[in-house]
Amino acid sequence: MFKIEEISLVQFRNYAQAGFTFSNSVTGICGKNGSGKTNLLDAVYYLCFTKSYFGKTDLQNTQLEKSGFRLEGKMALLNQQYQITCVLRENGKKEFGVNHENYSRFATHIGKFPCVMIAPDDVAIITQGSEERRKFMDYTISQMDADYLQNLIDYNKILQQRNSLLKQLADTGSIDKQLMDIISDQLVGVGQLLFSRRSKFLDDFIPVVSRLYHSIAQNDENLTITYQSHLKSIHFKELLLKNKAKDIALQRTTQGIHRDDLEFGLDGFPFKNIASQGQRKCLLFALKLAEFEVLSTHKGFPPILLLDDIFEKLDESRMKNLLAKVCVENQGQVLISDTHYHRLKEALDELGVSHDIIVL
Numbered sequence: 001m002f003k004i005e006e007i008s009l010v011q012f013r014n015y016a017q018a019g020f021t022f023s024n025s026v027t028g029i030c031g032k033n034g035s036g037k038t039n040l041l042d043a044v045y046y047l048c049f050t051k052s053y054f055g056k057t058d059l060q061n062t063q064l065e066k067s068g069f070r071l072e073g074k075m076a077l078l079n080q081q082y083q084i085t086c087v088l089r090e091n092g093k094k095e096f097g098v099n100h101e102n103y104s105r106f107a108t109h110i111g112k113f114p115c116v117m118i119a120p121d122d123v124a125i126i127t128q129g130s131e132e133r134r135k136f137m138d139y140t141i142s143q144m145d146a147d148y149l150q151n152l153i154d155y156n157k158i159l160q161q162r163n164s165l166l167k168q169l170a171d172t173g174s175i176d177k178q179l180m181d182i183i184s185d186q187l188v189g190v191g192q193l194l195f196s197r198r199s200k201f202l203d204d205f206i207p208v209v210s211r212l213y214h215s216i217a218q219n220d221e222n223l224t225i226t227y228q229s230h231l232k233s234i235h236f237k238e239l240l241l242k243n244k245a246k247d248i249a250l251q252r253t254t255q256g257i258h259r260d261d262l263e264f265g266l267d268g269f270p271f272k273n274i275a276s277q278g279q280r281k282c283l284l285f286a287l288k289l290a291e292f293e294v295l296s297t298h299k300g301f302p303p304i305l306l307l308d309d310i311f312e313k314l315d316e317s318r319m320k321n322l323l324a325k326v327c328v329e330n331q332g333q334v335l336i337s338d339t340h341y342h343r344l345k346e347a348l349d350e351l352g353v354s355h356d357i358i359v360l
């Protein structure tokens, strides 16, 4: 099993110095707006991912008017103890390590301590542009497959190199053609790998999302989820050849797996155009809990689940159904934040799970 037992925060956002212990598998975190609930959950996320869930920079993570911060977590994973430490030095240098051994590459850490966050703005995955959905897919697969993450990092680097060459061609009228061919071939190689990994992942993932959606929404609407990729119909090498003139004119690689998307439909229409706010929330939970489920299956133990302000998202009966799913049926650790102590206390008491509530 995987649990965070303790966390300490120094100069991390609103926390000058604080420590928390999580002794039960379910912990409620209560406090009024601005009291630091989200910051505490994000600190736990940070220790699992080496960065903030909300895309905050380390400068933003540091307490105002201070320089540097420190986060430390005591984790228990499959009967072993781990101490995860992140130190941002005053000179801006960041060190991240487990049991006093610092990583030379932070990416190595991803997936070892799996974690899923559900936060209020996550509905962007459904309503915003394709980048949000790619990020969601990539973070999920990366936690299961370290090679995928490395390939993704490589792909983005090669893509940048190719785009700079295209820009250089526009600026100067000439480029090293041989170099362009080498870079394009590299992009094709890594791109095809990422495409097959995403396809394989989605074959397993999509049916889980559909099942969870129907169970959370408690209806049998016709939800469709389709993987959109240029590479579904053409090999990447041919695609680059086909787009050569366009890529040169626009000075960037116009098509490829960096434009992949997940398309959601409801009764044959685009989901984001016709779904109600309630339906969007149901789909969001279905996506996140599907991530949770596939990670659990893959790892053999459940990830830590961080639920930020979750009560604001669903009506009461759906909420209770969902809490039962995540707090009772699952054997993992759940941290839930809420502004209302009594609402949270009542919901957790009703579930009959042993829990603590931290009041900030």
Ligand SMILES: Nc1ncnc2c1ncn2[C@@H]1O[C@H](COP(=O)(O)OP(=O)(O)O)[C@@H](O)[C@H]1O
Pocket: 012, 013, 014, 015, 031, 032, 033, 034, 035, 036, 037, 038, 039, 040, 059, 060, 061, 062, 063, 064
């Ligand atoms: N870098 C920072 N330094 C000091 N305070 C910060 C920093 N970043 C955020 N805060 C403060 O943290 C508080 C927000 O915390 P948050 O965890 O979002 O609260 P909650 O989720 O309980 O509403 C705000 O009062 C904000 O001013």
Ligand SMILES: [Mg+2]
Pocket: 037, 038, 039, 308, 309
């Ligand atoms: Mg908050």
